[in-house]
Amino acid sequence: MKKVLCFVIAIVLVLGLAACGEKPVTTTEAPKASTQAPAGSTAAPAQSTEAGQKKIEALDLLTGSATGSWYTIGAGIADKFNESYEGFPMTAIPGPGSVGNIGVISSGESEIGMSYGPFLAAAVAGTSPYEEKYENLRSIACLQPTVIQPLTTLDIQTYGQFIKDQMKCTVGLYPVGNASTLIVSMILQAYGLNDPTDMEKWGASVYYADGASLADAWKDRHIDIQSPMLNVPASTVTEALVNRNDGKLVSLDEDVIQTLCDKYGFAKYTIKAGTYEGQKEDIQTVGLPIVFFCAADADEDTVYTFTKTLYENKDYFLGVHASFGEFDPEHMNEGTAIEIHPGALKFYKEVGLVK
Numbered sequence: 001m002k003k004v005l006c007f008v009i010a011i012v013l014v015l016g017l018a019a020c021g022e023k024p025v026t027t028t029e030a031p032k033a034s035t036q037a038p039a040g041s042t043a044a045p046a047q048s049t050e051a052g053q054k055k056i057e058a059l060d061l062l063t064g065s066a067t068g069s070w071y072t073i074g075a076g077i078a079d080k081f082n083e084s085y086e087g088f089p090m091t092a093i094p095g096p097g098s099v100g101n102i103g104v105i106s107s108g109e110s111e112i113g114m115s116y117g118p119f120l121a122a123a124v125a126g127t128s129p130y131e132e133k134y135e136n137l138r139s140i141a142c143l144q145p146t147v148i149q150p151l152t153t154l155d156i157q158t159y160g161q162f163i164k165d166q167m168k169c170t171v172g173l174y175p176v177g178n179a180s181t182l183i184v185s186m187i188l189q190a191y192g193l194n195d196p197t198d199m200e201k202w203g204a205s206v207y208y209a210d211g212a213s214l215a216d217a218w219k220d221r222h223i224d225i226q227s228p229m230l231n232v233p234a235s236t237v238t239e240a241l242v243n244r245n246d247g248k249l250v251s252l253d254e255d256v257i258q259t260l261c262d263k264y265g266f267a268k269y270t271i272k273a274g275t276y277e278g279q280k281e282d283i284q285t286v287g288l289p290i291v292f293f294c295a296a297d298a299d300e301d302t303v304y305t306f307t308k309t310l311y312e313n314k315d316y317f318l319g320v321h322a323s324f325g326e327f328d329p330e331h332m333n334e335g336t337a338i339e340i341h342p343g344a345l346k347f348y349k350e351v352g353l354v355k
Contacts (some may be wrong), residue, residue: 023041055086056302060110062095069231069321070097070114070290073143076320081309085193097180099129105295106134112298114308115338116146117262118286119179124338129182136296140303140335140344141310144326145287147232147269148183151218152225153246160253162225163191166202172214172223173206180229181208183288187227187252190259211236219243229288231323233275241276251284260286265337289335296341303343311351 009069035068061078064070074092081090093110095101101113102123124191126133150159154169162169172194174180178198185195196206206224207214217223218240228236235320241247249271251258269287273279292310294303310332317324333340348354 002300045232053084053086056089056299057282058089058091059112059302061092062101062104062110062113064090064095064097064114066094069234073317073321073323074114074289076317077306077309080313080316081306084305084309099177099182102130102134102137102293105293106136108295111302112140112292112294113293115293116179117291117335118266118288120291120293121265121337127353129177135340137293138296138298138341138344140292140294140341141307141332142289142291142335143310143332144231144323145267145269145289147226147271147287148187148225148252148285149232149234149271149283149344150250150285151223151237151238151240151247152250153221153244153248154224156229156250158253159187159225159227160191160256162204163188163193163199166204169224170205170207170222171196171199172217172226173208174210174214175208180227183229184227184347186260187256190256190263191253191255215240215243218247226285231321232269232271232326233322238276239329241278249279249283251282252286254284257284257286265335267335284355291336293336293338294341298341298342298343300343300346303341304347307344307347311347 061074063074068333070091071094078090078092082088095104095110095113098115098119101110101115102119104110105113106123106247120137120139122136123130124129124137152159152162154162154167156162156165156167160185161167173184181196188196188198201205207217209217214223214226217234218226221244228234228240228241230236241249257266257268261268269285271283271285272277273282292306311329314324314327314329315329330353333344333348345354
């Protein structure tokens with residue numbers, strides 16, 4: 001009787017499970033691969049791996065501050081670059097900026113960085129602001145320029161007028177050692193000053209602060225002139241003009257523009273009328289193309305693919321940052337200031353930019 005009873009109970013259980021739609025587990029399924037990017041990655045969710053994609057070691061794209069335009073630009077480029085490889089090998093990370101990035105790349109702590117031509121040339125030569133030569137650097141490509149955009153509330157027609165007339169005013173600058181302050185110092189030297197403190201001799205003063213503090217000082221009318229170095233158009237400049245209805249952009253003087261181009265490798269730049277609300281005239285100034293660079297021993301195939309990514313995806317990058325409207329892929333091999341890496345040179349030869 002016990003055997004019969006057990007058999008009946010077993011039949012009932014099987015029928016009950018069938019009625020509930022459940023099935024006995026007969027195999028163990030492997031967990032499905034995640035389609036989510038790893039934590040901290042700048043890449044979009046993973047797509048199915050295409051045939052022929054390569055797998056490479058992880059590498060960093062060293063940009064600027066986490067809140068700046070360089071980080072946004074770098075993150076977008078890393079995303080597009082990663083489409084050529086399995087996984088998410090490239091990650092855009094905040095870096096010390098155009099001056100500090102050079103030592104990091106030279107030492108091999110990161111693979112690709114962003115800087116400006118004059119700083120790269122100075123680094124290779126071992127001249128100020130560098131105390132040693134960084135001869136193992138190679139350039140990859142130039143992007144759109146970062147532009148000096150002189151803002152003032154003074155009654156002047158050009159930037160140099162406040163220097164010529166020795167006007168008592170307050171000049172806003174980033175802290176000493178910051179790339180923007182080094183650039184402004186070059187501009188002041190072209191106007192005949194040794195450094196910003198020379199202005200104090202006629203009663204002008206210099207206010208050093210970070211970007212947010214400068215914006216507040218401008219809004220609160222504590223500074224009269226500043227020279228942000230940003231991509232065009234820049235939200236910082238837009239906000240500054242909104243916050244001070246007596247503020248305006250002014251041009252650099254023509255002879256100074258020429259000196260900066262000849263001596264330091266700047267490029268002439270025109271901020272066209274209408275770029276900013278209320279801007280009725282063209283503003284003549286200078287710009288510095290953003291240069292991607294690496295160490296001389298960087299992997300040739302990786303640099304080739306990075307260069308190819310920049311060249312072929314302008315439309316995509318326009319959605320990353322508005323400044324890509326200024327980017328011309330047909331001239332991205334020009335103005336790099338230092339020797340071009342073989343991987344980039346190989347691509348330029350293939351598309352006819354270099355013979």
